[in-house]
Amino acid sequence: MASHESSKDARRAEVYVLSARxxxxxxxxxxxEELARRIAALLGARYGGRYDAAAPPAGRAYAGRAYAGRAYFVPSDTIVGLANARQLKLASEHDLFGGIVPHPFVATKAITHAVLREDSRTPAGWSRRFGDEVRDSVLSGYSAFTLDDALEAGEALLSAGPVRIKPVLATAGRGQILVESRGELLAALERQQGGLLETHGLVLEEHLEDVKTYSVGRVAVGGLVASYVGTQSLTRDNHGELVYGGSTLTVARGEFEALLLLALSEEERLAxxxxxxxxxxxxxCFAGFTASRRNYDIAGGSxxxxxxxxxxxxxxxxxxxxxAAEIMALQAFAADRDCKALRAQTLEIFGTHEAPEGAQKLFQGVDPDIGLISKYVRVQAYGN
Incomplete structure (x- = not known):
């Protein structure tokens, strides 16, 4: 993965949260917003709040307008389109916490799988080479951009077992449908929105039992780099749906070579x-792609x-x-140059509860769609 520049070269005048959804x-x-404040402290920069394209600071151009200084952005979503990145003066991983991709589908799980046939419909910029290169690194599955292709792909996968239908814009595991027959497949596909399917795609993937989901990632901010591996937990939300409940990570200072020096399990090394x-x-395979925050979900099961x-x-x-765990780990590395590894954890808890021991509260409140939710983060010494 990409190398990093020195802290001196990475200094920024301002850090902004950028609404990208x-x-x-x-x-x-x-x-x-809280994590952007922490990133600003790591960069020795001023936190500028939420970026307002209608009334930006003076100095540099964005969408025909301007903003000041060497700004650093924390977008709420991947920046899509190299022209949009240029307008924001985003040239590399050192300009933002997140990533830049050349086409919309590249930011979604649609790129994970190849399409079923050579003549299957694909969006502009689609890379058949990528599907070939990652075939041994992903589960059995296909991406589809038409209902006909989705039906044919689903039927092909059903011959080996149950299939999971995954809308590519959904997060936290929401919106997925498990199908075990052609009838269930047809019913699931009828629920998909044709316009979204054609522009963003749909993933059809083999279903696993007894799944353990690993998180593998690399983050870089202001000359600091950390790599990690860990596991995700699931929890019931206020509607009883099983969703993402947090991550527990082993984090090493530096690139993946440093992480691999730690006492990891064979399953972690495979992930x-x-x-x-x-x-x-x-x-x-995707020209123009760059990212300072690279996170991958890997499923292990049967x-x-x-x-x-x-x-x-x-x-x-x-x-x-x-x-939150990534940024808190970087803060710990910045504060202690001798610290080479640590444990970091995020927790998302729905409803009423007792606060987890030793955790910092990032948010607690009632969301109009999902109800009461609390978010926490904590860091512990490596080995605990």
Missing amino acids: GSEPEHERAVH IAKARRYDEAATR SRKGEIRCGVLEQSWRIGGAS
Whole structure:
């Protein structure tokens, strides 16, 4: 993965939160703002709040307007389009916490799988080479951009076992449908929105039992680099749906070579290897892609036939659920030059509860869609 520049070269005048999605829940906005303040401290910069394209500071151009100084952005989503990145003066991983991709589908889980046939419909910029390069690093599955292709792909996968239908814009595991027959497949596809399917795609993927989801990632801010591996937990939300509940990470100062020096399990090492191949393929196959925050979800489990399977589910090149742990780890490394590794954890808890011991509260409040939610982060010494 990419090298990093010195802290001196990475200094910024201002750090801004940039809204990059049409709708953002209050709890996510609050956490993004808190993490942007911490990033500003790491960069020795001023926190400028939320970037307002309608009334930016004077100095540099964005969408025909201007902003001041060497700004650093914390976007709420991946920056899509190299022209948009240029307008924001984003040239490399040192300009933002997140990533830049050349086409919309590259920011979603749609890139994880190849399409079924050579003549299957694909969006502009699609890379068949990427699908070939990551085939051994992902689960069995296909991406589809038409209902006909989705139906044919689903039927092909059903011959080996149950199939998971995954809308590519959904997060935290929401919106997925498990199908075990052609009838269920047809019903699930009828629920998909044709316009979104054509522009963003749909993933159809083998279903695993007894799944353990690993998080593998690399973050870089102001000359500091950290790499990590860990696991995700699931929790019930206020509607009873099983969703993302947090991440527990082993974090090393430096690139993945430093992480691999730690006492990791064979499963963790396999997850790291698959994530690195996926990451390297994305860099080769999508010109203009860059990211300071690279996070990969890897599932390990078994098929209905009892076969052990492991593969990358998706990437996240934007601020995400584990980012509080990532940033707090970087803060710990900045404060103690002798610290080479640590444990970091995020927790998302729904409803009423007792605060986790030793954790910092990032947010607590009632979201109009999901109800009462609390978010925490904590860091512990490596080995605890």
